[in-house]
Amino acid sequence: MVKICCLGAGYVGGPTMAIIALKCPAIEVVVVDISAARIAAWNSDQLPIYEPGLDEVVKSCRGKNLFFSSDVEKHVLEADIIFVSVNTPTKTRGLGAGKAADLTYWESAARMIADVSKSDKIVVEKSTVPVKTAEAIEKILTHNTKGINFQILSNPEFLAEGTAIQDLLNPDRVLIGGRQSPEGQKAVEALKAVYANWVPEDRIIATNLWSAELSKLAANAVLAQRISSVNAMSALCEATGADVTEVAYAVGKDSRIGPKFLNASVGFGGSCFQKDILNLIYICECNGLMEVANYWKGVIKINDYQKSRFVNRVVASMFNTVSGKKIAVLGFAFKKDTGDTRETPAIDVCKGLLGDKANISIYDPQVTEDQIQRDLSMNKFDWDHPPHLQPMSPSAIKQVSVVWDAYEATKDAHGVCILTEWDEFKTLDYQKIYDNMQKPAFIFDGRNIVDMEKLRKIGFIVYSIGKPLDPWVKDLPASA
Ligand code: NAD
Ligand code: UDX
Secondary structure (H helix, E strand, O other), rough: EEEEEEEOOOOHHHHHHHHHHOOOOOOOOEOOOOHHHHHHHHHOOOOOOOOOOHHHHHHHHHHHEEEEEEHHHHHHHHHOEEEEEEOOOEEEOOOOOOOEEHHHHHHHHHHHHHHOOOEEEEEEOOOOOOHHHHHHHHHHOOOOOOOOOOOEEOOOOOOOOOHHHHHHHOOOOEEOOOOOOHHHHHHHHHHHHOOOOOOOHHEEEEEEEHHHHHHHHHHHHHHHHHHHHHHHHHHHHHHOOHHHHHHHHHHHHOOOOOOOOOOOOOOOOOOOOHHHHHHHHHHHHHHOOHHHHHHHHHHHHHHHHHHHHHHHHHHHHHOOOOOOOEEEEEEEOOOOOOOOOOOOHHHHOOOHHHOOEEEEEEOOOOOOOOHHHHHHOOEOOOOOOOOOOOOOOOHHHHHHOOOOOOOHHHHHOOEEEEEOOOOHHHHOHHHHHHOOOOOOEEEOOOOOOOOHHHHHOOOEEEEEEOOOOOOOOOOOOOOO
């Protein structure tokens, strides 16, 4: 029986290994983590992450060929293939702070593998890492002086949260990068054989190591660039009376462009896009490619602009002040169908509103009050000016309440901001919400999910990203 061990039981390690276990009954899969609490949750009825379809997969394999353990070293020792799926956040201090990937977790995982191993192993980079990381990892592993052969493969993960199970069951492609040597190619074949249990052969792409590492950063940069492009258009639509949904539809009908990832929004969030583009920018700068770095910086700058533009629109429309006014925030997760709040645009929007002294009442079906309070009390890390942290004052946190119902959040509110596109927000009883709000009642839809005409008929003043403006919605000063 082939034995797989995965270091890191997070959003990637957990679901990815659950699907490998489901599709490969002849393989034993053990997911390990340094966080005992996370492992305990994977072994309980309340999994540590919310992902549609995940519970069923885990329940069907756990205890058969899928195991979660905090005995990291034992399972590394026994494994033939080790996936490393640890976190690789942006560095917040020192050289490259604000942009470079922090590889502390990766390096300590590699050193532990080198120390513990007693037999040859394939080590698979599942985490998103800077191009050429495999070279550094190879140096750490091959200096073990024990005569053990390690083959490093790059096998980046392309799943998106909220659709992880579908993405894993039916991936557009599986990318495997390896050394061109016979041993390297043998390792590539071994990993291909795992995926071949359910992925058609023509979707399994083999490349050299550096192409695989860079393709992951490139894919995320291009996806985010599409969103920033449409978001940039949304500002122009608002200024001219064009409708961004119509523009995006017309643009996406071009078969060379395609319709996906052209939804204008309050900004993209999530743990990957910004981090991976910053990582790409840093690599470009290290290679002296300043123009290339600046090109990609533009994608993040438009994203920052979109979030502050939204806040300015709210404040300007509500007579230039939200001080002391209750604003309901519907949705805090960075997208629907996940409880993940990493880099969610809601953090920046809420902080912007709190900065203008609003009282905000937040409802999200999957995010806990603890998580929201933690997110809002954390210092905002300014990627462009790393030394300047923007602390949140404790009094601002008192202006936040978290409730478990959209009607409670909107009761007596002056305005509603929709920041996540949860399906349930489309079917709320907006008449009831209107009746219980202060007047004039404003709705600011950061995800373009409400029926503007219907809401206007009820009496709301409605702003929706990139849509023709309601006469009540105030233009922003040119500098905003
Ligand atoms: P995560 O923070 O949810 O999980 C990482 C886990 O690794 C944590 O539970 C942490 O305790 C554990 N860990 C850290 N060091 C360890 C060690 N030495 N040994 C064992 N466990 C250790 O992160 P994630 O969202 O799963 O992302 C993991 C990687 O995958 C990142 O590089 C990320 O960029 C990439 N990625 C993420 C997504 C996504 O949608 N979240 C998608 C594709 C790729
Ligand atoms: C992304 C990539 O899609 C995935 O391939 C990679 O492995 C990890 O990073 P994820 O961040 O989980 O996945 O979600 P994604 O669906 O890409 O959405 C990212 C952000 O962009 C969300 O905040 C989402 O709301 C926003 N978005 C997405 C838009 O604003 N408009 C769109 O058209 C699509």
